[in-house]
Amino acid sequence: MNNMNRALLMLLFFIGVNAQVSHYTYSVANFPYVAVNGTNSTATGINGLQDNIPIGFTFNFANVDYTTFSISTNGYIRLGKPITPGATSRNNNLRNNANQGPMLAPLWDYNNRGTGTISYRVIGAPPNRMLEVGWHNVNIGSGMASETFFASFKIRLFEFTNKIEYIYGSSLNPADELSASVGMGDEASFLSLTPGISFQSSSVVSNNAIADLEYLEGKRIIFTPPAACTGAITLSTVTPSYINTCFEEAPRKIKAIIQTLGASNIKYQWEQSFNQTSWVEISGAVATVLEPPVFTGETTYYRLRATCLTTGDVTYSEMSEIEGPAVPLNQVSNLTATTLTPSTVRIKWKNGSGYRRLVIMSDTLDITPPVSGFGLAENIQNPVYSGSGQQIVYDGTSTRAVINGLNCGQVYYARVYEFQRCGEPGSFDYYYNTTHTAANIITFSPAPANTVNLPVENDFSLFTGSNLSAAYPGWYEAAITTLPGTEPSMINPQGTTSTWRSSNVLGIPTAATFFSANTINSWLISPRINLLDDSVLKFKIALTDYTNANPDPSGIANTDDKLNILISTDECGFNWTPVYTFSAENTDEDFLTNVPTDFELDLSAYTGQTVQIAFQAVDGPVANGSTYDIHIGALSVATPLSLTEPSELNTLKFYPNPVTDVLTISNNDTINNAEVINLLGQKVFNAQYNTTEARIDFASFPEGVYVVNVTSGGKKQSFKVVRK
Structure with missing residues (x-):
């Protein structure tokens, strides 16, 4: 349909009836x-x-x-x-x-x-x-x-x-x-x-x-239900108003955008036409959203009819036109890039008018666009970047793509192309919009992990199994693809997911992962931590039967499974050095039980350095047949002086915890000062008081764990609060 005809149609149809x-x-x-x-x-x-x-x-x-x-x-x-x-x-x-x-x-x-x-x-x-x-x-x-x-x-x-x-x-x-x-x-x-x-x-x-x-x-x-409609009915335009679709495929949904003009008690009916003159009702299409029938190759028009059930007044929406495949008119826009881990970036965009998006990235600015054609093979995509040159990292219908295998600090480039694809595997027809504009290219560089000061604490109480970075800023999950029968690698863990999950079977929150086959290589990784003299890593560890709190009959014994504790001193968490390993060779079966046991690891060898700490679960090249869970909980990295101080204010009380808005702190003696520290070690609140009851508004703080330090009469008490 040409623009003149479309403009005339816009004059013929009107807007506005409310959704019911x-x-x-x-x-x-x-x-x-x-x-x-x-x-x-x-x-x-x-x-x-x-x-x-x-x-x-x-x-x-x-x-x-x-x-x-x-x-x-x-x-x-x-x-x-x-x-x-x-x-x-x-x-x-x-x-x-x-x-x-x-x-x-x-x-x-x-x-x-x-x-x-x-x-x-x-x-x-x-x-x-x-x-x-x-x-x-x-x-x-x-x-x-x-x-x-x-x-x-x-x-x-x-x-x-x-x-x-x-x-x-x-x-x-x-x-x-x-x-x-x-x-x-x-x-x-x-x-x-x-x-x-x-x-x-x-x-x-x-x-x-x-x-x-x-x-x-x-x-x-x-x-x-609403009362019967009164007065005239008016409808909005429809979206999309123009669709290109493949032969024998179902087009995307068409929706009438309803505006609030007070009309109600309306009966809806979608109609179909092949010539804009003769219209027939579509059986069962009586809502404001239409799922059009499969496209048969002939240009088809759809409109929504609205009838007032009391007056009989009828109004029609603008038409939506469906034609065969073509190059999408509108390219993607609004590209953004977000570092998820030092080796992983997520690219997001606003979709154009096609059905699919192709993301090509490179380590150079010069990116060759794809070529439209007929009877072609399916695009080969790989979200793990090979390290150099041009590569398709995404082909799909989403508004985002996650790219792994990157080097933090290195500059990369990506272009996103809107396109339509028709046909079957082995013989696809491609219609690419290859327009190069500032809106469909992005330059990005993965950033190192966040850097924090001591103390660092993670009790995993907010961890759900898929939100580690959101619940504990700077922490992230990763994995290394490991083929059966091969020795697990310790270099450059990738991505943002792993087999670590949330567990509460032991009565305390833990991060748990299972050991079962010979391909697991899952990581929990900390932020970059500035270590001081006498820094100590502390955590609780337990071994249970799979998904429950019962003791496992065999556990880690007679396996090549390992839980490695590793340190990385580079900015990007690329190279890792084991500092302790739980394995059958060095772990007493009486130590790894279904009762959480305290474990300490001296980090003084890294005094003055900025490091990342990782827990790497690997089940070795041999499939041992034993299935069990290892749990980690109550984790902290601190010096003896940076640990939470014991209570000096015996009469201090605080509530509620967890808190959603206002935290109230009361004490028999006058409260002089209160401050709030987030898990990155940043002071997000500080105030002077001269009262026995102080209030802190947490409503604007992100969800997470915070340390509150309260001073009264020269004495100090610290406690943790969960913002939910």
């Missing part, structure tokens, strides 16, 4: 909870589901009629569609719920129906029937069947009025154990509730961090 879910109103009141006495659902366990259950009547939600629903053990139902299985069913963000919408979520979290029941029933007579779906005494939070926190809640759907009710029973869960969502959504809009003394709602920001069920217990939330 955001127009629902709600009320909250006390109400007795009674368990649903009906048919037991077959949805059990982690991410359990039961699909396509008859509602028993026609229920209208957000102006769409539904006759079936599906149940998830994660605390929600989906109307008219099966539950999307897997991890997305527990990623409880109502704002990004397209994979699970339309949904009703009384308590959406990573739950587990390992105990209790999920039941449903239909009661009443037409036109006043009611569907009840209840989760009774089910495990909530963490997805574990052994979870000791339970909750009871249910949904009611009412025929004729189309009202929705959420009813909650008593629950057993302490605050901060959950990260739940309460609300509802379709594929284009949502309504998210925040429980409290006064409930809050939003259709802009989704609250998926509800941690306390106190304000839900014994409550009923009634959701009422």
Whole structure:
């Protein structure tokens, strides 16, 4: 379509009708909870589901009629569609719920129906029937069947009025154990509730961090559909308005961008045309988001029709045009580069108008662009840079790429190309946008790890298995690819992931990794640390059966497995020297047990140097058949004088801990000074006081562990606080 025709079409169509879910109103009141006495659902366990259950009547939600629903053990139902299985069913963000919408979520979290029941029933007579779906005494939070926190809640759907009710029973869960969502959504809009003394709602920001069920217990939330529409209806444009797609492939979704003009109770219907004159309805396409049918090769047009159910007024959106493959018009933009580790960088960008992106990097500025063509082989990509020359490090549909194998301090260059690819492996057609602009190139240089002063502490309490760098700035995970039967390397660990994970089976938080085959080469690496005289590395270590606290019958004995403690003195963590090794040769079986044992390592040989410390787990070239875990916890690097001082203020108290906003400190004697130190050794707060009760606002601090130093009458006390 040429620009003149497109401009004329823009004049023919208008903007504006609100998405329906955001127009629902709600009320909250006390109400007795009674368990649903009906048919037991077959949805059990982690991410359990039961699909396509008859509602028993026609229920209208957000102006769409539904006759079936599906149940998830994660605390929600989906109307008219099966539950999307897997991890997305527990990623409880109502704002990004397209994979699970339309949904009703009384308590959406990573739950587990390992105990209790999920039941449903239909009661009443037409036109006043009611569907009840209840989760009774089910495990909530963490997805574990052994979870000791339970909750009871249910949904009611009412025929004729189309009202929705959420009813909650008593629950057993302490605050901060959950990260739940309460609300509802379709594929284009949502309504998210925040429980409290006064409930809050939003259709802009989704609250998926509800941690306390106190304000839900014994409550009923009634959701009422919006009133009938009045006046004229107007629709927005659609996005994208122009799509190039491959033959026999499904085009990307088309969405009508709804603006808030007060209209409601609208019926939507997508229509299709091949000539912009004759239009036919697309069966089942009755939401504001369309998944177009497979492209058959003929230019196709789509538009959304909106009808007011009370006045019969009809308005159409702008058209979206779908044609065959072509070079994307718009190149990528907004490139950024972030150092993840001294050998790993993440590049991000804003996508252009194609379907895929190609990232080519080099150690020189001169990058040769790719060449469009037909019947070509698939691009060979490798995210580990070879060290020199031009290399494809990414080919995919994302907005980011992670590149490994880099040398910190060295300058590199990368260009990102928007393109479209059609065909099958072995015979692809490529359509590259090879425009070279300042917007699709970036120059970057991996930076060394952060440098910190003593003391350095890491108790792994905030480590979840995938957030080490965020929870403990300067720390990171890495790995070295190791082939079966080969000796594990100690040079230049790569990437940001490893087999180390979070564990609490020993009663204290630990980082744990398993030993089982002969390819593991996993690293936990510290920031760069300025060592002083008499510096000491301290930590607790234990060996258990795999994933539990029981003793392992064989453990490290008769294996070639090793846990190496290594030191690197270069800026980049490239070369490493072992300073201690736990192995079958030098580790008494009575020392490595399932009881955390204190271990100390003298670092005085590195006094005055800036070093990194690493824990390297390797299971050697021989597959021994033994599977067990080694745990590390309560880690510190300090001199005797830099360790946390013993309490001198016997009457000092502080609360709450963890803290989300204000920390209160009280003492019988006058508090003179308080300061806050982060894990990088940086002073982020310091204030003078002349009172027995001091307050520190932590709301602006990033999540993590902090040391608070308090002075009163010449005496000092230090304590740790967790900001959550």
